[in-house]
Amino acid sequence: MEKIKLYSNLVSPPGRTVQLTAKAIGLDLEFHSIDILSNEQLSEQFIKMNPLHTIPVIGDSGTILYDSHAIAIYLIMKYAPESTLYSQDPAKQAKINAILHFESGVLFARLRFMAEIVREASDMSEIPRDRLDYALKAVELLEALLMDKYLAGSHMTLADISCMTSFSNMDCFLRLDREKFPKVFAWFERMKEIPGYWEINQAAIDQFGDLIRMIFESNKKKENRLYE
Structure with missing residues (x-):
């Protein structure tokens, strides 16, 4: 094939x-x-x-x-139609879909809203407070959604994979307080055990952190040249 x-x-x-x-x-x-x-x-x-x-x-x-x-x-x-990642049961499927809409409409959207500013910034202090607060509110909502071990119930689904990838980028930006979001970070640790986490997701987060630092350094040099 x-x-x-x-x-x-x-x-x-x-x-x-x-x-x-x-x-x-x-x-x-x-x-x-x-x-x-x-x-x-x-x-x-x-x-x-x-x-x-x-x-x-x-x-x-x-x-x-x-x-x-x-x-x-x-x-x-x-x-893999029999996979438990996406249930064939209408009620369970609807719950997964609801979380997927939350991920795209809230979690990822607010990550992107913040990231748009980063491309022009030379430090995280230049990110407007309202954008940071907006992103933090999304994590608060994620904490509230975790009423079980995973977002759609007692086992991992596509909803967890989707939210985890966006959350990990957001945490890289914000360096979130683990004590403030205990359910989120307990869930995040469980997600680190899924196949491919370290070679796909963690490798990306390491690269993402380097990319942010590179953008900040590049923008600082641009600013310095303006005053030379």
């Missing part, structure tokens, strides 16, 4: 959701890195695949899909 092609970037939380989902169900993806800092996602070739010019995108024997949740559900339904 021809490998499914994944077009993404290692530091992208949605892209890692697809990678970790594939890992969990035993799928081997062919990874194609998209350089988002140089706006490769705006190229004519990429826009032909995804008019919204977002990552991730997959190509599976002629089927092109974008949006990490849609991709992950597709992969499970097609290649």
Whole structure:
């Protein structure tokens, strides 16, 4: 079988959701890195695949899909329909879907809202307080959602994978207080045990931290040149 092609970037939380989902169900993806800092996602070739010019995108024997949740559900339904990552029971499936909407509409959206400023900043102190508070509120909501070991019940689902990738980027930004969010960090430690966590997610977080420092240093140099 021809490998499914994944077009993404290692530091992208949605892209890692697809990678970790594939890992969990035993799928081997062919990874194609998209350089988002140089706006490769705006190229004519990429826009032909995804008019919204977002990552991730997959190509599976002629089927092109974008949006990490849609991709992950597709992969499970097609290649591992019995997987407990995405229940076939309507009520359980609805609960997973609700958390997925929370991830895209709140958790990832507020991460992105904060990250937009970082590209132009030279220090975290330059991030407006309202954006930081907005991100922190999302983590408070995540804490409230954890009424069991996992977000949709007693076992891990796609909802957990999706939220974990965004949360880990947010924690890298904010250096969150573990004592303030005990349920979130207990859940996060459990998520570190899933297949592929260290080589996919943690490797990305390490790179993400380096990227933030690189952006800050680059912007500081630009500012200094203005005053020379």
